[in-house]
Amino acid sequence: MITRALGAAALVLVALVLRAPLEALPLTHVLVQLPMLALAGAVLAPALALGRGDWNRGGWACLIVAGAGIAFWMLPRSIDAALSDPLWEIGKFVSLPLLVGLPLHLGWARAHPLLRGVLKAQVLSMLGVLAFLYTHAPVRLCNAYLVEDQHRLGLGFLALALALAASWVAPLIFPRAAPRAGLLPRERIA
Amino acid sequence: MHPALASLGALALGLGALGLATDGFAALTTEGARRLAALRTAPEMPRVAIETMAGSIEPLPAASRATVVEFIYTTCPDICQAAGDEMARLRDRLAKGPLSGRVRLVSVSFDPARDDPARMADYGRWHEADGAVWTVARPADARDLPNLLDAYGVTVIPDRIGGFTHNTALHVVTPEGRLAAILDMDDLAGAEAALAGVLQ
Numbered sequence: 594m595i596t597r598a599l600g601a602a603a604l605v606l607v608a609l610v611l612r613a614p615l616e617a618l619p620l621t622h623v624l625v626q627l628p629m630l631a632l633a634g635a636v637l638a639p640a641l642a643l644g645r646g647d648w649n650r651g652g653w654a655c656l657i658v659a660g661a662g663i664a665f666w667m668l669p670r671s672i673d674a675a676l677s678d679p680l681w682e683i684g685k686f687v688s689l690p691l692l693v694g695l696p697l698h699l700g701w702a703r704a705h706p707l708l709r710g711v712l713k714a715q716v717l718s719m720l721g722v723l724a725f726l727y728t729h730a731p732v733r734l735c736n737a738y739l740v741e742d743q744h745r746l747g748l749g750f751l752a753l754a755l756a757l758a759a760s761w762v763a764p765l766i767f768p769r770a771a772p773r774a775g776l777l778p779r780e781r782i783a
Numbered sequence: 784m785h786p787a788l789a790s791l792g793a794l795a796l797g798l799g800a801l802g803l804a805t806d807g808f809a810a811l812t813t814e815g816a817r818r819l820a821a822l823r824t825a826p827e828m829p830r831v832a833i834e835t836m837a838g839s840i841e842p843l844p845a846a847s848r849a850t851v852v853e854f855i856y857t858t859c860p861d862i863c864q865a866a867g868d869e870m871a872r873l874r875d876r877l878a879k880g881p882l883s884g885r886v887r888l889v890s891v892s893f894d895p896a897r898d899d900p901a902r903m904a905d906y907g908r909w910h911e912a913d914g915a916v917w918t919v920a921r922p923a924d925a926r927d928l929p930n931l932l933d934a935y936g937v938t939v940i941p942d943r944i945g946g947f948t949h950n951t952a953l954h955v956v957t958p959e960g961r962l963a964a965i966l967d968m969d970d971l972a973g974a975e976a977a978l979a980g981v982l983q
Binding site: 646647648649650651653654655657658660661662664665668669670671673674677732733734735736737738739740 | 784785786787788789790792793794796797798800801804805810811812813814815816938940942943948950
C-alpha cells in the first residue's frame with residue numbers, strides 16, 4: 594500500500610519537476626508525461642478497495658471512464674489549453690491519474706479476454722490513424738507546437754503501435770519465455 | 784448498482800465531458816475553437832492604438848469601418864510573405880466591389896522591437912501596400928501586444944531558426960469592434976462574404 598502510494602507520488606512528482614523539458618516537445622508531452630501521470634493512477638489501483646462492486650462487473654464502467662479520459666486528452670485543444678492555462682494544467686495532473694490510469698486498471702482487471710483483445714486491436718488501429726494524421730496533416734494541430742515536432746509525434750505514435758503489437762504478439766510465438774500478455778500488471782479479482 | 788446502469792452513467796458523463804471540451808463535437812483544435820467562437824459569440828476586441836508604417840497613429844479596430852486584421856512579422860521568410868500577397872489581392876478584390884471604401888486592412892506586426900516603421904514600410908513596398916486601404920502597423924505601446932494576441936487567439940512561438948511560427952489568418956472585425964469571423968489567409972471569397980455580412 595505504502596510502496597504503491599509512494600510510487601504513484603514519485604511518478605507525479607517527476608512529471609511535475611520535469612514539466613518544462615517534457616512539455617517543450619509534443620512527443621515527450623504526449624508519449625512520456627501523459628503516460629507517466631496515467632501510470633501513477635494505475636499503480637495506485639490495486640491498493641484501493643475500489644472497482645470490486647457489482648457495478649464494475651466486466652470492467653465496462655471503468656473502461657468507459659478511462660476511454661473518455663483518453664479521448665479527452667487526445668484532443669489537440671486540450672494539450673494547447675494545458676500549456677496556456679494553469680487550471681487546465683492542474684486538471685491534467687489530477688484527471689490523468691484518477692480518470693485514466695486508475696479506472697483503466699480497475700476495468701482491465703475485470704475485463705473478459707475477448708474485450709481485452711478488442712481493446713488492444715482498437716488501440717493499435719487508433720495509434721496507426723494518429724500516426725498517419727500527425728505525419729501527414731498539412732496544418733498544425735496544436736498552436737503551441739511546430740509542424741516538424743508534430744511529425745515527430747506522429748512517428749512516435751507509429752513506434753508505440755509497433756512496440757505494443759510486438760509485445761502483445763510475442764507471447765503467442767514464445768509462450769514460455771514471455772510473461773503473460775497484459776496491458777498492465779494483472780490483478781485478478783474473482 | 785447494475786453494471787449496465789453504471790456503464791450508461793459513465794458513458795453519459797464521458798460524452799458530456801467530451802461535448803463540453805469540443806463545443807458540441809464541433810472543434811477539436813484550438814484553431815477550430817477560436818474560429819467557432821468568433822462565429823458564435825463575436826467577442827469584443829480590445830481597442831488599442833497602432834503605429835503605421837507611415838509613422839502615424841490610428842485606432843485598431845478602425846473607427847466606422849470594418850477591419851481585416853492579420854498578424855505578421857516582416858522578417859518572416861515564408862508565410863507572412865504569402866499573407867502579404869493575399870492581403871494585396873483582397874484589397875484589389877474589395878476595390879472592385881460594393882464594399883470599396885468601407886473596409887480597413889491592417890497587417891499588425893507582433894515583433895515590434897524589430898519592426899520599426901522603416902521595416903514595416905519595406906514590407907508594405909514589397910507587397911504594394913500604400914497605406915490608403917491597407918497598412919502595416921505595430922502596437923503603439925508594445926505592452927498592448929500580449930493582450931491583443933490573446934484576445935484574437937494568436938499564438939506565437941519561436942521556430943528555432945531565429946523567427947516565429949504563428950497561426951496566420953484573416954480576422955474580420957465589425958465597425959463596432961467585434962471579431963465576427965476568422966478565415967484562412969487565402970480564403971478571400973470567405974473574407975469578402977464575412978465583410979458583406981457585417982456591413983449590411
